[in-house]
Amino acid sequence: MPSPTLKNKDYDYMVKKATPNTKSAKNISAAFLVGGAICALGELMGYLYREKVGLPEDIVPTAVSITLVGLSILLTALNVYDNLAKFAGAGTLVPITGFANAMSSAALEFKSEGLVLGVGAKMFIIAGPVIVYGVVASVLYGLVIFALGLY
Amino acid sequence: MAKKIGKYTLRMNNPPSVIAGAAIGSKKEGEGPLSAYFDIINPDSSFGEKTWEKAESRLQKDTINKMLEKAGIASVEVDAVFGGDLLNQCVGTTFGMREIGIPLFGLFSACATFAEAMALAALLVDADTLAQAAIIASSHFCSAERQFRFPLEYGGQRPPSSQWTATAAGAALIGTHVQPPYIKHVTIGIIEDLGVTDANNMGAAMAPSAAATLTHFFSDTGTNADNYDLILSGDLGAVGSELLYQLMERGGYDIRKKHADCGLMIFDRDRQDVHAGASGAGCAAAVFCAYILPSMREGKLKNLLFIPTGALLSPTTVQQGESIPCICHLIHLADSPEPAGV
Numbered sequence: 001m002p003s004p005t006l007k008n009k010d011y012d013y014m015v016k017k018a019t020p021n022t023k024s025a026k027n028i029s030a031a032f033l034v035g036g037a038i039c040a041l042g043e044l045m046g047y048l049y050r051e052k053v054g055l056p057e058d059i060v061p062t063a064v065s066i067t068l069v070g071l072s073i074l075l076t077a078l079n080v081y082d083n084l085a086k087f088a089g090a091g092t093l094v095p096i097t098g099f100a101n102a103m104s105s106a107a108l109e110f111k112s113e114g115l116v117l118g119v120g121a122k123m124f125i126i127a128g129p130v131i132v133y134g135v136v137a138s139v140l141y142g143l144v145i146f147a148l149g150l151y
Numbered sequence: 152m153a154k155k156i157g158k159y160t161l162r163m164n165n166p167p168s169v170i171a172g173a174a175i176g177s178k179k180e181g182e183g184p185l186s187a188y189f190d191i192i193n194p195d196s197s198f199g200e201k202t203w204e205k206a207e208s209r210l211q212k213d214t215i216n217k218m219l220e221k222a223g224i225a226s227v228e229v230d231a232v233f234g235g236d237l238l239n240q241c242v243g244t245t246f247g248m249r250e251i252g253i254p255l256f257g258l259f260s261a262c263a264t265f266a267e268a269m270a271l272a273a274l275l276v277d278a279d280t281l282a283q284a285a286i287i288a289s290s291h292f293c294s295a296e297r298q299f300r301f302p303l304e305y306g307g308q309r310p311p312s313s314q315w316t317a318t319a320a321g322a323a324l325i326g327t328h329v330q331p332p333y334i335k336h337v338t339i340g341i342i343e344d345l346g347v348t349d350a351n352n353m354g355a356a357m358a359p360s361a362a363a364t365l366t367h368f369f370s371d372t373g374t375n376a377d378n379y380d381l382i383l384s385g386d387l388g389a390v391g392s393e394l395l396y397q398l399m400e401r402g403g404y405d406i407r408k409k410h411a412d413c414g415l416m417i418f419d420r421d422r423q424d425v426h427a428g429a430s431g432a433g434c435a436a437a438v439f440c441a442y443i444l445p446s447m448r449e450g451k452l453k454n455l456l457f458i459p460t461g462a463l464l465s466p467t468t469v470q471q472g473e474s475i476p477c478i479c480h481l482i483h484l485a486d487s488p489e490p491a492g493v
C-alpha cells in the first residue's frame with residue numbers, strides 16, 4: 001500500500017476528481033440532431049410509401065421499419081454505422097436502427113465461431129435482453145389492461 | 152544468483168543484458184508518434200489471417216522471428232521463451248509459439264506480462280540456469296474488443312477514461328551480461344485493489360499497484376525518483392498517471408518530472424481518438440523494444456525504472472460487479488552492470 005491510511009472511499013474520491021466527465025452538452029446535442037434526423041427520415045419514407053408508392057395505411061409503419069433496419073444493417077456491414085454512432089451516441093442507439101446494429105454487428109463479429117454457436121447464438125448477445133425484457137414488459141402491460149377490465 | 156534486498160526487491164548478482172529487441176505494430180500504431188521506431192508496421196490488422204485470434208498469434212510469431220533475426224541467432228539457441236497475452240487461456244502466445252520449438256513458460260499478468268517475463272528470464276539467466284531466454288507479449292485491438300467489450304461494428308460511445316488496446320507485440324532476448332542495458336533489480340508486485348469496479352477506467356484501477364511497487368522498490372533500495380532518468384509505466388494513460396503522481400506524493404515521492412507512460416507515447420491522444428491513451432500487453436512490450444531499448448543502447452537513457460501494470464479482470468468478474476485487482480512488476484535497467492549503488 002502506498003499509504004496505509006488510504007481507504008477505498010478516499011481513493012474513489014481521488015478517482016472521481018481525476019477522471020474527466022463525458023462532454024454532455026456536445027453528446028446530447030449530437031444525439032438530438034442525429035436521432036431526430038433518423039426519425040425525420042422515417043417520416044419522409046412514410047410519406048413516400050403512402051403517397052407515391054400507394055401502400056395501405058396499416059402497412060406503411062412496417063415498411064418504414066423494415067427499410068430503416070435494412071439501411072442500418074447495410075451501414076453496419078459497410079463499417080459506417082459505428083463511426084456515425086461514435087458521434088451520435090444515443091441518437092443512433094435509441095431508434096430501431098440501434099437494435100438492428102446490435103444484432104448485425106454481433107452476427108458479423110462472431111461468424112468466425114460458425115453459423116450455430118457463432119452467428120446463431122451470439123447474435124443476441126447485446127440485443128437479447130431487449131427482447132426478453134420487452135416481452136416481460138408486454139406481459140405485465142397485458143395483465144394491467146386485463147385487471148382494469150379494458151378487454 | 153539474485154539476492155533479496157529489503158522486503159520485495161531482488162538484486163541481480165551478475166546483471167543480465169537485454170541483448171536484442173523487436174517490435175511490430177499495425178495501422179494505428181503506424182500513424183502514431185513512434186511509427187518510425189517499429190521494426191515492422193503491418194497496416195493489415197488481420198496479418199493475413201482469417202480470425203482476430205489467429206492474427207494475434209501471427210503477430211507474436213512474426214515478432215519473435217524478427218527479434219531472433221536481429222539477434223542473429225537460431226531458435227534452437229534460445230533456452231526458453233516467457234510469453235503472454237490478454238486472450239483467454241493465453242492462446243495468442245500458445246498458438247503463436249506452436250511452431251517455434253522453444254520451451255515455453257506461458258504467463259499472465261495482463262498488461263504487466265512483459266515485465267513478469269523479463270523478471271523471470273533475468274532471474275534464471277542470473278542464476279546460470281539459462282544462457283539466454285526470449286520474452287514476448289502482445290495485444291490486438293480486435294481480439295481484445297470481442298473478448299472484453301463489444302463487436303467491432305457495434306455503435307457505441309466510449310467514456311473519456313477508456314483506453315485503446317494497441318495492436319502490437321514486443322519481443323526481446325535476455326542473456327548473460329555482455330552489453331547495456333543491464334537488468335539490475337526486479338521488484339515483483341503484490342496485488343493491489345482499491346475498489347475500482349469500472350472496466351472503462353483501468354488507469355485508475357492500476358495506479359495504486361504502480362504506486363505500491365514503486366514505493367517498495369524505493370524503500371528497499373533507499374533511492375527516490377532523483378536517482379533515475381525515467382520511470383516508465385505501461386498503460387496507466389492520462390487518468391492513471393495523474394493518480395500515480397498523487398499516490399506517490401502521499402508517500403513523499405515526487406515523480407512527475409521523471410515519469411512517462413507507454414500508453415501516452417504510442418498514440419497521439421489529440422489526433423487519434425484514443426481517449427485516455429493506449430493499453431494492452433503489447434503496448435509496454437512494443438514501446439520498450441521499439442523505442443526505449445535503442446535509447447538505452449545509444450546512451451540517451453542510462454538508468455530506467457520500467458513499471459508496467461496489469462488489470463487482472465475477466466469479463467465474468469466485471470459482470471459480477473467485482474472490483475479490479477491489479478499488479479505492477481518493476482524492472483530496473485541501467486547502462487552499467489556494477490552492483491554498487493543504483
